[in-house]
Amino acid sequence: MSKLDPLPGLSPYPLHHFFDEMFEGERIVRPHYSHVNRMFAGMSPGELQAKQVLMQRRMMEEGITFTLYNPSQIQPMERTIPFDMIPRIIPREEWEKLEAGIIQRVTALNLFVHDIYHEQYIVKDGIVPRKLIIANRYFRPEMAGLRVPGGAYITTSGIDLIRHSDGQYYVLEDNLRTPSGFSYLFKGRSLMNQLFPELTFQNAIRDVDHSINRFLSVLRSLSPSHTSDPVIALLTPGEYNSAYYEHAFLAQQMGIHLVEGRDLVVQDHKLYLRQMNGLKRVDVLYRRLDDDFIDPLAFEPNSLLGVAGLMNAYRAGNVAIANAPGTGVADDKAMYAFVPDMIRYYLKEEPILNNVPTYLLSKSDDRQYVLDNLSDMVVKETSLSGGYGMLIGSEATRQEMDEFRLKILTEPERYIAQPIMSLSRAPILSEGIMSPRHIDLRAFVLTGSDRRPHVIPGGLTRVAMKEGSLVVNSSQGGGVKDTWVMS
Template sequence: MSKPENLVTTPYDPRPFYDEMFMNAYAVRPHYQNTFLQFMSMKTGNLSKRQSATMKRMLEEGITFTLYAPDQTEPLERTIPFDPIPRIIPQEEWLKLERGLKQRVKALNLFLKDIYHEQHILKDGVIPRKMVLSNCYFRPEMMRLSIPNDVYVTVSGIDLIRDEHGEYFVLEDNLRSPSGFSYLYKSRSIMTHLFPELVFSHAIQDIEHSLNVFLSALRKLAPSGKSDPVIGLLTPGCYNSAYFEHTFLAQQMGIELVEGHDLVVIDHKVYMRGIKGLRQIDVLYRRIDDDFLDPLAFNPSSYLGVAGIMNAYRAGNINIVNAPGTGVADDKAIYAYVPDMIRYYLNEEPILNNVPTYILSRPEEREHVLNHLDRMVVKETSLSGGYGMLIGPSASDEEIAEFRAKIVAYPDRYIAQPTVQLSRAPVMVDGQMAARHIDLRAFVIAGEDIEVIPGGLTRVALKEGSLVVNSSQGGGCKDTWVIR
C-alpha cells in the first residue's frame, strides 16, 4: 500500500474537529497543498526570524490592542498575536458566504427601518413587541426619523463559525461599531512583506479597494447630496482599546480623526474646531456607543460625545454612521429571530443558519438549559467581546452555580446555545504546527449596494483547547485569503 500524498511531518491530529488545512492526519486539503509544502520547506530558524520580524513590525507601527482585566490595576497594551499560516477559503465556498452575508445585512437594515417606523414585524407577531421596545439599545429618539438611503448599518461585522462537519453558522451580528478592520489590512500587509513568496504564489482576491468602497459609502450618506462632504471619525481617544484602528482608518481614508471636545453644535449643525476656525462636519463615523454620543439625549455624564448632536442629526444637517439605535438588532436575543426577519422581509430562506439558540425568558427553554448548563454556552444579551459568558464544558462548578443563579433571577438578560465544536486551523508554535480553534469576522459595507470584504478577519484562540477567540480576551489573528 502506497503512502498517502503530503505526509504531515509534525505531530498534528485534526480529530475530532473540522480542520481547515487537514482532511486527516496524513492528507492536506487541495487548496492548502501549496501553502503546506512551502511551510514544510522552511527551516525552523528562518521561520522564527520571520515571526520575530512580524512582532517587531507590529510594535514599530503601533498595531496594538488594549486589554482590560479585572485583576489588573492598569490596562495592558499589547500587540495582536499574529500567526503566519493563512486561513484559505476557496472561491466557491466564499461565494455562498457572500450571498448569505448580503442577505442577512439587507434584512437587518429592513428590520431597523421597520421598528423605527411602522413596526409591522411587531404587529404581525413575528418578534415579541416587549423584546424590542424594552431592549436597552432601542432608542425612541429614532422613531420616524428618515435615514439617508434607509441604511442604518453601513458597516457590520458578522461572526461566522464552522462546526465539526465543516458547515458555516452565524454566531453573532456586530452592528454598532464593529472592530477589527485595521487588523484585516495589516495582516495582509505583514504577509506580503515577510512571506512574499507565499503570497505571490496564490491568486488571492484583493482587499485594498474595500477602503475606497467604505469611503464611497460614507460620501454617499452626506446630507443634501454634497459632492465633497467633510467626514469625521469620532473616537473616544487614545485610551480606547481600538484606538490604533481609529487612527489607521482615518489616515487611510483621508478623513478627520476627532474626539468629542473637538466638535461643537451651533444652530443644529456640527462643526470641528481647527486652527483656521470652524469647519462643518457632514458625516460622522462614530466609534463610541449610543450612551456616550450626546449627553443631552442619552447619558448626561458623558464627556466623550457632542452635546446637541442628536438635534443636528434630526434636523438633517449631519449623518451618523452607524445610525443610533442599531444595537437593538445585534442584541443576542434578537439574533435568534434574524432567520425570521429574512423570511418576513425578503420572502427567502436563510442562506446561512444561526447557531441553535435558547431564549431563556421562555420557561420550557430555560428549564432545559438549567438542566444542561455544563453543555451550554450562556451569553448576556447586551454584552460583546467575550464578556459575560459561560462556557459550560470548561467552567468550574462554582461558575456554573453563579450563572444558574443569574439566569433564575434575570432570565431576560441571557440566551444559551449548545457548545459548537469550533473548527480548527494550524498555528506555528515553536516551529511546529499546532491546532487552535478559530472563527471568522466578515465585514459587510452597505451603501447603494452591499459589498463583503473578501476573506475578513480570522481570529484564533491561542490557548490550547480554548473556544474564546476575542482580541479582548487575548486571542490572535491570521490573514484570510479567498482564492480565485
Template sequence: MAMIRRSNNAPYPLETFYDEMFAQEASVRPHYQQVHNAFSRMKKEELEAKQKAMNRRMLEEGITFTLYHPEQSQPLERTIPFDMIPRIIPSEEWAMVERGLVQRVQALNRFLHDMYHEQRMVQDGLIPRKMIVGNRYFRPEMMHVDVPGGVYITTSGIDLIRNSDGRYFVLEDNLRSPSGFSYLFKSRAIMNQLFPELAFSCSIRDVEHSLNHFLSALRSLSPERKSEPVIALLTPGEFNSAYFEHAFLAQQMGIHLVEGRDLVAQDHKIYIRGMKGLIQVDVLYRRIDDDYLDPLAFQPDSMLGVAGIMNAYRAGNVAIANAPGTGIADDKAIYAYVPAMIRYYLEEEPILENVPTYLLSRKEEREYVLERLGEMVVKETSLSGGYGMLIGPSATAEEIAAFAEQIRLDPGRYIAQPTIQLSRAPVLLGGQLAPRHIDLRAFVLMGQGGTHVIPGGLTRVALKEGSLVVNSSQGGGCKDTWVLA
C-alpha cells in the first residue's frame, strides 16, 4: 500500500523500536486495521485539505502554546503541531494502565499526607529525611495542615513510555500543575469533525464526560461541601504559555477565570472582586507555582498570587488544588521511591514499573553513571518541560564533559536513567507515513468521591526525526489517543 512508504520513497523503517501501528514490515496490528485502511484509501490531495482545515481551526480557536527561547528577544506563540493519525490503545491494555495509574496516584497522595504529618516513611528508614526537608518544593507551612478531603493531588499528569518490547513504564510524575488537558479535549473535537465516520466506527471511549469528573473533583473539595460551591481558576495571565488551556478549562467547566489582582483576602476568606461586590471563593484551582501563590508566605515580590491566601487556606475557608507543597512528590529524585511508597502505603506490588533510575547523590551510582554518561539521560531533579536534560547518545563530547562537571559539583541535583528506546507511531508528512517517537501523558483526577483516569490521555510526539524529546516547550507535537471501548 502507498501508505506504508516514507516521503522519500524508502520503506517505513521498523528497526528495533516498538511500533504502535505495525507489528512487522507491512503487518498492521489488528486494532489499527480500520484506521490504516481509512487513511490508505485517501488521496494525497484529500489529506492535505484536511490538514489545512485542521490548521485553520486551531488558528481560529487560538489553540496555541508559547515557546520561550534564550536566543529570541520575544516569546513565540504558535499552534500546537497536531498529527491526524490517532494513537490507538486496546481496551484490555488500557485497563491495566488505568489500574496502575490509580494505584500510583493514591500512593503518592498518601506519601504527601505522611510527609506533612508523621513522616512514618522517614522514621522507618525508607527515605532519607534530607530528601524531604531539603527539597526546594517542601513547604514547612503545610506541616500538620489537614487538606480538604485529604486530597493533595486533584490533578496529575503521569508520563508513560513503552520500551522496545512494548512494556509500559512511568517516566515522570507531574503533580504541581500539570498541563495538556485542553489539547487532549481539542484533539478529540478536531478528529470528530475531520473523521466522523472513522471515529464512530472504531467505537472509542468518550473523553468529554471527563470534564464532568474534573468539575466534580473540584466541587468535592469545597470546605463546607456546598452543593454549588464557587470555583475559580487562578491563572498568571494571558502571557503565560498555557493561557489558552486556562481559558478553555474555565469556560468548559463554567468556573471563574481569575488573576491574582481579581482576588482579595478578608477575614481569612478569599473573594472575587465582582461588579456587584465581593463573591466568596470556595475552591481555587491554581495554575501558578507555590512560590507565587502568596507573597506573605512565599516569594514576597510576587504579583501573581493573593496576599493572605495561605491564612485562609489554613483556616479551612478555601480549598486549593493542587495543595501547596505537592512538588516534593514530583521531584525526579523522589520518583525513584514511588515503588517503595506503593508497597509501604498500599501493601501492593506496583502495576506500572519505573524506568531504572540512578540517584547521583549516591557515590557508587554517580561513578557508574559518569563512566557511561554517553549512554544515559540525565535530568535535573527540580526541572520539567524538557529543560535541564542531557541525552547522552545525541550529545557532543563537550556537552557530556560540561554535564559531568556539573554533576561532580552538585550531584544531588541530578538523576540519571538509561536511554529507553521510546516506542514510535506513524505521523503524516507530505501525505506519507514517517515514524516518530512518542510518549503518553495520562491524566488522573482525584476528589473525595474517588479517582478518575481520562481515557487515553495526550500522546506527545517528537517531531524531529530521531529525537526523543516530546515536550511542547521543546517543539513537540501531539496526537489524539483512542481507547477502544
C-alpha cells in the first residue's frame, strides 16, 4: 500500500470508524486504488471542477435524468442524477465471492416463488409462516398453479448490499419486481470512458457492455413461441415516470419496442402491438410497472397504464411477462428475514452472504426490543421501497420517533426493524474537494429459461450525496458511481 498523495489545495480527508473503500489506516491507499489515486492527485481543483461540469453537461445533453417527488411540491422535479467521477473499485477475489453469494440467493428466491404458487412445501414444512404469505400484499392467488413461460419468475433482480465497519458485506434488500438502475450502470461506464480514457483503458476492468446482449438473450429465452426472432416489448407507464429515461435507454440499446398500455391489445388470448400497417404479435413483455396496473381486468380496475386481458393471454401461455406477476411476494421486507432459511431449505447450502439482523415487529419480543432501542434502529414498512416509509432512529426527531412508535403499536405486522449499520464510505469530488460519503451496491442479476443467473460485473454503486446521510436512494436525492471489477 502507498501513502495518500494529498490533492493540491484540497481539504484533508477525514478518517473515522467507518470502513473506507479507498483508504486504510492513516491515509494508506488500498493497492487496487493506486492508479486512480495517482491520476486524481495529479489534477488541480480547477481541472477536477471542469471535468465535473463537463460530466453534468453530457448527462443533461443525453437526458440522463431521474424525477424526484416531493409532497411539498405540486410538480415533480426532474434532474440529472448526481454522478461522481471517482470510481468504486472491487478486487477480483472479492467480487468472485460476492457473485457466488448473489447467484445462490437469486436461485433460492426463484425456487421459493415457484414453490409458493405450487406445492408450498416450505410452508408445509414450517420454514415460512403461512400467514406471512397470505397477508403479503404482493401475493397473487391468480398465479397459483400457473406454468410460467420460460420457467423463470425473477428475470431481473437488484440485490442491495452494504459493507459494514467489520469489512464484511451484508445483503440489505432484494428488489424483485421492477428493479431500476440498469441505465446508470451502462451510461456511467460510457461517460467514464469518454472523460477519462487514460484511466479506464490503463486498468484491467471487467466489461459491462456485453451484459446488454445478455439482457436481450435472457428476454428472448422466455418466448413461448420459440421463434428465432421473438418480438419483445418494454411496457412503460410513460414519460412522466421517474425512470422513463431508463425505459427508453434499455429499449433502444436492446432494439426492442418501447410501448405504453394504449399501444397494445389482446385478441384471442394473444398480445398484439398496434402498428400503422396492422397488429404485430408480441412474444415477451418486459414490464416496468407494478402488478396492480398491468391488467385492469385482473387487478386494479381503474388502471389506464396496462392492457385489458393481458393475464388471460399469460395464462394461455401465449406471452411471457418479465418479471412474472406475483414475484413481489419474495421481496417483501418481512420475507427478507427468511431468505437464509430458503437457501438452506432449497439448496442444502449455508448462505455465502449474510442478512442484516432483522426484527419482525409482529413478534412481541422483537417489537418490545425495538421499541426500547428505537434510536439505534432503522424501521421500514415491509411493502415500500425507494427509501419511503422509513425511520432512521439516530437522525429522527422526538416527534418522528413518537409517530413511528404509535404506527408500530397500531399495525406491527407492517414493519420490520434493523440495527443501524455503518455503511462503508468512498470519496466523492464535491466542487473539486475530495470528501467521504456513504455508499451501497446494487448488484443486477439476469435469469433466463436456463435458470443460470448472470450477475452484471460490478453493478451500481449508489451514493448518499448529503454528508453523513445513510440514504442512498435516487428517489431521495442519492447519486451514483461507476463500479469497476478488476480482472
